[in-house]
Amino acid sequence: MSTDSGGAQQTRSRSAILDVVRAAGTISRVELTRATGLTGATVSTVVRRLIDEGLIVEVGRAESTGGKPRTLLRLEPLARFAVGVHLDIAGITYVIANLGGGVVTRWRTAGTGGDAAEEIVSRVAREVDDMMHRVDVERDRVLGVGVVGPGPLSHPAAAWTTTPEPARLAGFALVDALESALGMPVLLDNDATAAAVGEYWSGGIESTASFGALYMAAGVGAGVLVDGSVYRGSSSNAGEIGHVCVDLTGPECWCGSRGCVEAVAGPAAVVAAARARGVDLGPAGRPATEDFGTLARAALRGDAVASSLLTFSARYLAVAAQTLATVMDLDHIVLTGPAFAVAGSLYLPVIEDHLQRTFFARGSHALRVRLSSSAHEAAAIGAAALVLQSELVPRPSAVRMPAEHTVAVASSVPVER
Secondary structure: OOHHHHHHHHHHHHHHHHHHHHHHOOEEHHHHHHHHOOOHHHHHHHHHHHHHHOOEEEEEEOOOOOOOOOEEEEEOHHHOEEEEEEOOOOOEEEEEEEOOOOEEEEEEEOOOOOOOHHHHHHHHHHHHHHHHHHHOOOHHHEEEEEEEEOOOEOOOOOOEOOOOOOHHHEOOOHHHHHHHHHOOOEEEEEHHHHHHHHHHHOOOOOOOOEEEEEEEOOOEEEEEEEOOEEOOOOOOOOOOHHHOEOOOOOOEOOOOOEOEHHHHHOHHHHHHHHHHOOOOOOOOOOOHHHHHHHHHHHHHOOOHHHHHHHHHHHHHHHHHHHHHHHHHOOOEEEEEOHHHHHHHHHHHHHHHHHHHHHOOOOOOOOOEEEEOOOHHHHHHHHHHHHHHHHHHOOOOOOOOOOOOOOOOOOOOOOOOO
């Protein structure tokens, strides 16, 4: 075996062990050997190196089953951190996540509005530095910064090609500008893909699952993971379920097509329909997500017009979920994103009922559907998780992180609880 192939094998073994330990919470070396298919000797060698790096710690012994009690292992969550940034016209959401995907701190600031790209870069760099200083997370433990937002990505993922918001970032070399401003590695990705990775990294999703996150903010999208790996497509734009046509003669969509799910029944379309029917949503000109939240709260209070509009939207989102689940043969869907954070309880029963009746493989296996417990911040959490995954559990990906980036291990980091 060549040195290169040996190094690649070591990387794969390291990644497999880290991912299994992360998913399991606590696990013994014997269980790691079974779960990964690696030899006992390889597991022992890699685990020792991970312990030396401070990424894994021994946390006591399992209950004896007759022989010597097995030593349990888990990730050391304070060994590394990552920053996640979700850019949106309605607000910028920041999180710092630890190695286990747990959120150390979160911060939401004003939206990008009409800011120029250079102004957005300066502001994000300043606010990331402020947040790290506030919770005393040392820079040498931060693996990098993930930045996510809506819209198709260029390949490799260093810019958005077009985007509904923030529009001034379309075509701008955001990764290069932010890496220069922050002095840290930066990756760029789609908000729906990020949300899916965040749900997976934070736990509760089996590593063997075919899993989709149906994401709704100002628009509609999805991210899909199969056996723990993101399904990206040729240009990292897979999962754009909001741009599946459901009405050939329907309204024009910003993507250039007609009758897309997003254009027919996404939050902006529902808000426009509500205003046309005289629903009082407050002053015009606010971001669609804010007006959608007002409409959702009215529906939850029992307003008949608001309820009918959201039920209409939910039926189309159910068709989007059906399409995603059937094409990808999913066994788990999570509803996530800011719009589901406020209206998820109205959408969930409609989507569940539709999938129970229409999911193509329903006779072969169950399809579980649930609301995310962190729907409003899912994209920012996922942005941080993408950094963790890119650095510690590398998989084929279009995201960009410098390979030479290394991180020193410090003794401890006080964090905000």
